Amino acid sequence: MEKLRCIVLDDEPIGREIIENFVKEIPFLTLTNSFGDPVEALMFLENNSVDIIFSDIQMPKINGLDFVKTLENPPVIIFITAHRDFALDGFETGATDYLVKPVRFDRFLKAVNKAKEYISLKQNSTVHQVNSDRIFIKSNGKLTKILLDEILYIEAQGDYLKIVINNEAYTTLATLKSMDEVLTLPKFFRIQRSFIINLEAIRSLNGNMAELINGKSISIAMNKKEELYQVLGIR
CATH class of the missing domain: 3.40.50.2300 (Response regulator)
Structure with missing residues (x-):
């Protein structure tokens, strides 16, 4: 160095x-x-x-x-x-x-x-986008391929990101801002400060909470709720 x-x-x-x-x-x-x-x-x-x-x-x-x-x-x-x-x-x-x-x-x-x-x-440690449907992340000292369709949600944890795919999770040093440039609408949505979710992973909405298909419940930021409903086509 x-x-x-x-x-x-x-x-x-x-x-x-x-x-x-x-x-x-x-x-x-x-x-x-x-x-x-x-x-x-x-x-x-x-x-x-x-x-x-x-x-x-x-x-x-x-x-x-x-x-x-x-x-x-x-x-x-x-x-x-x-x-x-x-x-x-x-x-x-x-x-x-x-x-x-x-x-x-x-x-x-x-x-x-x-x-x-x-x-x-x-x-x-970074996130590499190789084409429109997949990324490679550096996690545990190796490059791991992740298909965007498989991502359920991404959570910011300090200087790291936790990327959850069904029952698996990967951690890499990156920011949600860097992921915003890769994961865009209509597939993904920044539901609050610390989470980006795959809209297709939503199972139900209850008040200010979104439940995902893996059982994870994530709160919806007040200033994001109306936009989320519009994106989902809910009137």
Whole structure:
């Protein structure tokens, strides 16, 4: 693997310097840039790609959580904060880890090793569409062919997808957004934030629940119910 490109964002010079020095100690990391101003970091990221962002949370102008939310395709995020209470909010933005100040080197190393493993998995696990009726996914270290007609539903589980085919299930590192580009109407429908279902797998509808032919019940998002009924031709 090539060196992972990093930037550091912290409005406190001392905190920024500590992380900069930690990055320089890790052989597989390279420090691309460092910022005390989140606006300057955003301008840099418009024209430059990085693999990891080490970001403080409490900063003027834009806090770290809002900073990440402005990124269209965020890289791996590792938050740095003086307050443990921010940890849950950090994970809700999709952060890989968070470090509490004062940051210890051993804890920093653990976080970057976790980031390295995630990036490696992401680079080597994906969904390949070979034609209109089948895909290949990387699962358990091998490429597995899946016929689209056989898929009952796909569930997002963190950074992974669970693809269910009758009584079998496969897990691969991918996003529902990437599957949206492969699985389209009139066959498949994004029924809520975490699920895409095969419309032909629906056995019954009851209120805001859809029961599939394998017995699985999935809730229908309020803003999706009317569209689902229209797609199914139910008036």
